[in-house]
Amino acid sequence: MAVTRNDDQDEHIEQLWYMKEEGKSSLEFMKKAMKRAFDPKVVDELAQRGLVERGGEPVTIRLTVQGEARARQLIRAHRLAERLIADVLGGGDLEQIACEFEHTVSLELVNGICTLLGHPKECPHGMPIPEGDCCRLAKKSEFSFIIPLGDLKLGESARIAYINCKSDQQIHKLEGLCIRPGVVIKLHQTYPTHVIECEGASIALDKGVVANISVWKNQPGVDEVALSQVTDKKEPASTGNKFVDFLFRKVL
Amino acid sequence: MAISPAESQQSRVPEAHGSTGVPHGARVRKVAIVGLPNTGKTQIFNNLTGEYSIVANYPGTTIEMRRSVVMIKDQRYEVIDTPGLHCLYIHSEEEVAVRDMILAEAPDVIVQCLDASQYKQSLLLTAELLELETPMVLVLNAMDEVGRKGLWVDSTQLEKLLGIPVVESVALRGLGKEELKAAIAAARKSSLNVAYGFRIESLILELTSALPFSLEFKHKIATLLLQNDPFLEKYLEKRVDAQALTQLRSTLANIRGQGKGNIAQAINDKRNRWIDTVAASAVRKQKISYQGLSHYVTQASRQPLFGIPIFLFLMAVVYLSVVYVSGALDKLINFVAVAPVTALITSLSLPVFWNDLLIGNHGILTLGLFNAICTVLPILSVFFFIFGCFEDSGYITNFTVLTKTIFEKIGIPGNAITSLVLGFGCKTMATLSTRGLTVRKEKFIAVFLIAFAIPCSAQLGISMAILARVGLSAFLTVFVVLILCEVGAGLLLNTILKGRDASWFIQVIPPLRFPSMRAVCRKTYHRIVDFLKEALPIFIFSAVGLFIFDKTGLLGLTKQAMTPMIVNWMGLPKDIIDVFLLALARREAAAGLILKMVDAGSLNYIQSILAVIVTTISFPCVANVIAIGREMGWKTALLMTTLIFVSSFILVGALRWVLVLVCH
Numbered sequence: 068m069a070v071t072r073n074d075d076q077d078e079h080i081e082q083l084w085y086m087k088e089e090g091k092s093s094l095e096f097m098k099k100a101m102k103r104a105f106d107p108k109v110v111d112e113l114a115q116r117g118l119v120e121r122g123g124e125p126v127t128i129r130l131t132v133q134g135e136a137r138a139r140q141l142i143r144a145h146r147l148a149e150r151l152i153a154d155v156l157g158g159g160d161l162e163q164i165a166c167e168f169e170h171t172v173s174l175e176l177v178n179g180i181c182t183l184l185g186h187p188k189e190c191p192h193g194m195p196i197p198e199g200d201c202c203r204l205a206k207k208s209e210f211s212f213i214i215p216l217g218d219l220k221l222g223e224s225a226r227i228a229y230i231n232c233k234s235d236q237q238i239h240k241l242e243g244l245c246i247r248p249g250v251v252i253k254l255h256q257t258y259p260t261h262v263i264e265c266e267g268a269s270i271a272l273d274k275g276v277v278a279n280i281s282v283w284k285n286q287p288g289v290d291e292v293a294l295s296q297v298t299d300k301k302e303p304a305s306t307g308n309k310f311v312d313f314l315f316r317k318v319l
Numbered sequence: 320m321a322i323s324p325a326e327s328q329q330s331r332v333p334e335a336h337g338s339t340g341v342p343h344g345a346r347v348r349k350v351a352i353v354g355l356p357n358t359g360k361t362q363i364f365n366n367l368t369g370e371y372s373i374v375a376n377y378p379g380t381t382i383e384m385r386r387s388v389v390m391i392k393d394q395r396y397e398v399i400d401t402p403g404l405h406c407l408y409i410h411s412e413e414e415v416a417v418r419d420m421i422l423a424e425a426p427d428v429i430v431q432c433l434d435a436s437q438y439k440q441s442l443l444l445t446a447e448l449l450e451l452e453t454p455m456v457l458v459l460n461a462m463d464e465v466g467r468k469g470l471w472v473d474s475t476q477l478e479k480l481l482g483i484p485v486v487e488s489v490a491l492r493g494l495g496k497e498e499l500k501a502a503i504a505a506a507r508k509s510s511l512n513v514a515y516g517f518r519i520e521s522l523i524l525e526l527t528s529a530l531p532f533s534l535e536f537k538h539k540i541a542t543l544l545l546q547n548d549p550f551l552e553k554y555l556e557k558r559v560d561a562q563a564l565t566q567l568r569s570t571l572a573n574i575r576g577q578g579k580g581n582i583a584q585a586i587n588d589k590r591n592r593w594i595d596t597v598a599a600s601a602v603r604k605q606k607i608s609y610q611g612l613s614h615y616v617t618q619a620s621r622q623p624l625f626g627i628p629i630f631l632f633l634m635a636v637v638y639l640s641v642v643y644v645s646g647a648l649d650k651l652i653n654f655v656a657v658a659p660v661t662a663l664i665t666s667l668s669l670p671v672f673w674n675d676l677l678i679g680n681h682g683i684l685t686l687g688l689f690n691a692i693c694t695v696l697p698i699l700s701v702f703f704f705i706f707g708c709f710e711d712s713g714y715i716t717n718f719t720v721l722t723k724t725i726f727e728k729i730g731i732p733g734n735a736i737t738s739l740v741l742g743f744g745c746k747t748m749a750t751l752s753t754r755g756l757t758v759r760k761e762k763f764i765a766v767f768l769i770a771f772a773i774p775c776s777a778q779l780g781i782s783m784a785i786l787a788r789v790g791l792s793a794f795l796t797v798f799v800v801l802i803l804c805e806v807g808a809g810l811l812l813n814t815i816l817k818g819r820d821a822s823w824f825i826q827v828i829p830p831l832r833f834p835s836m837r838a839v840c841r842k843t844y845h846r847i848v849d850f851l852k853e854a855l856p857i858f859i860f861s862a863v864g865l866f867i868f869d870k871t872g873l874l875g876l877t878k879q880a881m882t883p884m885i886v887n888w889m890g891l892p893k894d895i896i897d898v899f900l901l902a903l904a905r906r907e908a909a910a911g912l913i914l915k916m917v918d919a920g921s922l923n924y925i926q927s928i929l930a931v932i933v934t935t936i937s938f939p940c941v942a943n944v945i946a947i948g949r950e951m952g953w954k955t956a957l958l959m960t961t962l963i964f965v966s967s968f969i970l971v972g973a974l975r976w977v978l979v980l981v982c983h
Contacts, residue, residue, distance in 0.1 A: 192581065235547075236410045236757075240825050242587060243405040245439050256621060259724035260733070262828065266439040267468055269617075271720045273733060273824035 074170055075109050077141055080118065083130050084138040088194075094126040139197045144177045145169040146190035146197075151180055153191040154229040154248060185213035185281050189231050216254070216280040217261070224253040225282035232279040244270055246280070347388060347395045350503055351421060353448070354432035355441050356403025357829055359460040362490040363432055364400035367391075367499070371845050374491075374838070375710035376829050377737060378403060382413075382751045384420065392504040399426065407447040408543060409550045413754040419554055421451070425535045428454045428506045430499070435459040435487075436468045438602060440827075442594040446513050449481065450539050454506035457485045458499060463492075464830075469608025477601040482509035491835055513593045519545070519585060522574055529570045531563055544571055546583040617717060617831040626721040633714075637705050638794070641698060641780050642787040648697035657693050660684070681869050681897070686912065687862035691855050694911040695781060699850060702780035703843045706744050711834035711842075715740050720828060729806045730813030732756075733824040735765035742773040746939070749773075750946035760818035763955070766947055767812060770939045771963055772804040777850075781910035782931045788917055789927045797931055800974065804936065854905055861904040865897060888972040889933070890979070891926055898930065902938045909934050925978045929971050937967035 082101050086092060098105045110128070113119045118134035121127065130138055148168040178201040181187075186202045189195055213228045227248050232238050241247065245266040255269065256262035261277045263270055272280075350367075352360045356378030365371055368387040374380060385400040404417045421429070429448055433441035438459070448455060457477070465472055478485040484502040488495030515523070526541035534540065543551050544567075555564060574582075619625035664678050677684050709715060715737060723733040731739065734756055742749035749769045756762040774782055786794035868874040877900075878893045885891050894916070902909035913930050916922050922930060939947070939960055948956035 191584075234823070237823055237825070239408060239410055240405070242591070243440065243443055244825070244827065247591060255618065256720075259623065259722070260621075260720045260824075262621065262720060266437065267470070268437040268440055269828045269830065271723075271824065271826045271828055273723070276823050276825055 075106060076113055076118075077137075077170055078104060079106075079109050079113060080130065080134060080138045081141055081145070083119065083128065083134070084142050087130065087135075092127045092129050094121070094128045097128060140174060140177070141169050143181075143197045143199055144172050146194060147177060147180050147184065147187070148172075149190045149192070150184055150187050150196070150229070154184070183212055185215065185228075187229070187231055187281070212284055213281045214284045215278060216252075216263075216282050217257075217274070217277045219254045219282060221254055221257060224251055225284065226251045228281045228283050230280050237276065237279075241276075244268065246270070252282070347397045348427040349397045349399060349424060350428045350430055351399045351401060351424075351426035352430045352432060353401050353404050353417060353421070353444070354458075355405060355434070355444065357827070358403075358432045358434045358441065359488075359490045360403075360432045361385075361400055363430070363458060363460070363488070363499070364398060366490055366493055366496045367398050371841070372400060373842060373845070375707075375842075376713040376832070376834075377710065377715045378827060378829075379413075379737070379752050379755060380710075382748065382754065384416070391500045394504065396428075396503065404444065406443050407539065408546050408548050411755055411757055415550050418550075422536055422540070422554065426453065428456065428503050430456045430458060430503065432458045432460050432490075434464075435462050435472050436464040436470060437827075438472060439594065439598050442597060443590060445481065446590050446593055447539070449483075449509050449512040450542065451536055452508055452538070454508050455483045456499065456502045456506050457481065457483055458488050458490075458495070459485060460488050460490050462487050462494075463489050464832075467608070467610060469605035471603045471605075473601045473603070477597070480511070480597050480601060482511040483507070491838055513590050515542075515586060515589050519582065519589070522582065525574065526567070526570060529563070529567045531559055534558060542586065545574070546586055613831050613833070617713075617828075620714065620717045620831065621720045621828075623721065626718075630718065630721070633709075637702075638783055638787075640705060641701050641783045645697040645701040645780070645784060648700070649693060652693045652697065657689050675870075676866060679866070681862060681866040683859055683862050683866070685862075686865065686901075686908075687859035688855075690862075690908060690911040690915070691851070691858040694914055695777070695854075695907045696847070696850075698780040698784050699777055699907070700843060700847055702776050703846045704839060706776055707839040707842045707846075708834045710744070711832075711839055713829035713831050716826065716828045717831065719826065723824070730764065730809040731768065732758075732761045732764070732822075733826075734822065735761060735768075737826075738765050739768060739773065742769040742775065743779060744776050746770060746773065746775045747942040747946045750943060750950055753950060756822075758818070758822045760816045761822065763816060763951065764809060764812045766951055767959055767962075768805055768809055770943055770947060770959055771808050772801045772936050774801070774935045775906070775940075777907040778910050778935060781907060781914060782935065785910070785914050785917055785927060785931055788914075789924055793924065793928050796928055796978075797935075800928075800932060801935065804970065854907065857905045858908050861901055861908060864904075865900060868900070884968070888975075889929060889968070890975045891929060891933075892921060894921065895926075895930060898934065899938075902934050906934060906938060906940055909938075925975065925982060928978065929975055932974065933967055933971045936970065937964055939963060 079097075079101070082097055086097060086100070110119065110121075113134070114121060117131055118137060119128055120131050145165045145168070148165040152164055178199050181196075181199055182201050187196060216225075216227075219225055227246065227250050229248050230238065230241060230246070232241075245268075246252065246263075250265060253264045254261070255264055261272045261274070263272065352364055352367075354360050357376065357380070359374075361372050361374045361381050364385065364387075365374065368389050370387050372381065372385055379402070381400060381402045384402070386397055388395055388397050390396075399420070401417045401420065402413060404414050407418055407421075409415050409418055429451070431441070431445055431448055433445070445457065459472060459474055459477075462472075474485045474487050484506060486495055486498045486502050488499065490496075514520075522545060523538060523541045526544055527537045530537045530540060540551065540555070555567070559567070620629050661678055661684075664674070664684075668674075669677070676682055679685065718740060719733065719736040722736060726736050726739075727733060735753065738749050738752045738756075741752055746769050750766055753762050753765045753769075756765060782797070783794065786797055865874070868877075874896070878896045881896055882893060885895060886893060898909045898912050898916075901912055910931075913922070913927070913934065916930075917927050944956055944960055947959055951959075
């Protein structure tokens with residue numbers, strides 16, 4: 068299902084989604100937030116297409132069910148793209164690439180990326196990624212290269228792909244202990260508490276923290292003896308390359 | 320040794336941290352020892368100063384800062400030992416004090432202590448400390464563990480990369496002490512640190528110019544502001560005037576407004592990359608390393624299948640050694656000192672008053688000196704020794720992992736378990752160690768449970784001795800009752816108290832190691848000396864107090880007034896009032912007296928059990944109440960003490976009826 072491209076309309080729809088997240092619905096607010104990008108003509112077009120509805124005094128504006136579906140796709144693509152760039156392709160100008168990306172990808176590709184990334188819940192900025200069909204149908208697909216740390220087998224080593232976490236303090240604490248993307252950890256124990264080994268230290272984590280950590284599954288070159296010798300900068304990039312290869316062979 | 324205010328004032332002037340090692344007459348230079356938790360800072364402090372602070376193998380042993388002045392190469396240094404610090408970006412209250420000390424006092428030399436086998440976790444702090452541009456020394460501690468983990472740390476290379484002296488050390492055995500002293504004397508600023516790149520540096524510069532000129536460490540403070548440090552505002556409020564603060568806030572808001580990217584994340588990324596580079600070129604790792612028996616024992620102690628038998632075995636060892644070893648010591652001291660002295664005084668046939676004052680029921684010797692030295696001391700020595708072994712072996716943290724799920728089911732959060740276990744050593748220290756808990760509900764439950772039914776080392780040892788004389792079944796009964804009390808209180812508080820639920824649990828676990836007997840003996844010796852210094856006078860004074868109370872007839876009146884409560888409700892003999900009065904002063908003194916009463920046959924089976932339980936639960940010692948007040952506020956302290964006091968009497972009375980029913 069290819070999506071017809073209309074960037075101006077998409078920008079307006081996205082703004083309305085952000086406003087919904089913040090619980091805002093006034094047209095005045097929308098004008099202020101979008102500044103010069105705001106175009107009353109586009110709003111009329113959207114209303115004609117049945118994507119937005121206006122009403123009340125002062126004027127309110129909100130997405131219709133149809134509009135919301137479209138916005139969900141866009142936001143999902145945008146935030147998943149950010150995740151992909153930040154975690155897999157080794158960073159870069161998140162915003163610009165993600166903006167370009169969201170208008171051009173197909174729904175299937177978005178679902179493919181989502182599955183490969185292990186259905187992440189948040190973008191790198193901590194905003195929620197809307198759930199897609201793929202997340203609802205199969206929480207864990209065979210395709211996924213990235214799995215939750217909790218799914219790792221006892222005694223296995225894996226490289227951390229990303230950490231999904233709302234609390235700044237928790238992220239900081241984990242980073243202070245060298246638990247961060249790119250680092251190889253080994254799972255020592257799962258009951259009564261998870262214990263991992265990371266850079267020479269044994270660290271106990273509770274279930275909540277474990278659920279926030281996602282790792283690369285079966286990554287070649289990672290075995291238990293090569294634990295801390297993975298600081299080579301090329302590694303994350305090569306991970307990314309493998310991923311892109313995979314992406315092109317299987318999904319596209 | 321104390322330093323005069325004038326001297327400490329002098330060392331606070333900004334020029335104080337010049338990089339030259341030239342002594343300035345009598346000026347005292349400050350050396351701050353900082354580092355991650357459980358990296359051996361206190362041991363280094365002890366080695367440098369020749370003083371003794373308690374050291375142990377679990378994170379958070381040191382709670383308060385400690386200072387001491389020493390001579391190093393003809394220069395006086397004030398050495399400061401600090402609690403653990405992960406990085407200068409603060410995530411908990413307990414770390415704020417350390418950072419504020421560094422920022423406010425601007426030490427002349429910073430000694431960073433790091434566990435060489437877990438070097439990478441410490442490098443984040445190193446990166447941040449380098450940014451302070453203060454002369455610095457890095458101590459690679461626990462070098463003996465490094466080889467065992469198959470690592471090789473190149474300290475010379477590290478010295479080159481960081482631009483500061485790096486000293487290898489095994490602090491526990493005193494290795495590397497002289498090298499450290501030399502390095503402190505020659506410490507210099509490093510010109511190397513993390514390069515953040517033009518974009519971030521220009522933001523830092525912008526913020527720096529908004530900070531007042533006189534403020535120390537402007538560059539670092541600006542960096543922390545960019546990282547949104549939640550505790551920094553408080554620090555600045557005290558030092559920056561309101562107008563400048565407003566301007567600073569607007570500059571900061573402006574910066575955050577323009578940059579779309581996450582600045583804090585970018586700073587972290589740069590640092591992480593720096594850490595990776597440093598680690599990659601200074602450390603090598605073997606492909607295979609055999610970690611030995613301790614590794615497997617450590618793992619086993621955390622798994623229920625082996626961990627529970629290991630725990631029970633250790634408890635049995637504690638019980639048997641407290642009962643038999645201290646019993647033997649008790650007999651020995653009695654034979655050598657107490658019996659001859661008593662015989663001597665009796666043979667003198669002094670007037671009744673003097674005889675009673677010395678060796679009567681409430682005599683200075685009987686209840687004071689002999690009680691302390693003959694009854695309490697042997698038990699305490701044995702218990703301190705064993706507890707010291709536990710602390711140094713690293714078992715306590717591993718035990719936390721083993722029991723976390725069970726504790727959480729009954730409402731005790733994982734983060735609080737270490738504090739609870741420490742309560743078996745000293746309740747006051749355990750209460751202070753709850754400072755690391757960030758959620759108030761969690762902290763309240765932990766502090767309450769520590770004060771409630773956990774016997775501290777002194778009491779636990781003596782209680783074991785008492786119950787061993789009555790029978791193993793009595794010991795088990797008390798054990799079960801106290802556990803039920805804790806569980807009940809935990810469950811109840813967890814249901815009643817409102818508030819955010821338990822926070823997350825992330826805990827570094829030290830590997831088990833065989834405790835160094837020298838270190839444990841030293842620790843036991845210091846604890847015994849502390850006990851004698853602190854408690855002996857109280858033992859004697861309270862004996863005198865009780866003696867006066869008795870002779871003036873007040874004691875008789877009190878006993879009469881308390882009869883309905885004590886005799887009718889709790890079923891204890893009237894004389895137990897002596898115990899209660901002593902317990903107000905010192906719990907061990909009271910427990911010692913119970914032991915005597917059991918020996919004299921004045922307490923039966925049920926009464927012994929009740930007496931032990933009531934003294935364990937009802938009287939939090941004064942130091943503990945003060946600690947609660949400091950951690951939770953005085954209102955809460957008063958509330959907790961009252962709650963504990965009242966509930967103990969109700970519980971013990973109820974228990975009496977249950978025991979009577981069961982036993983008949």
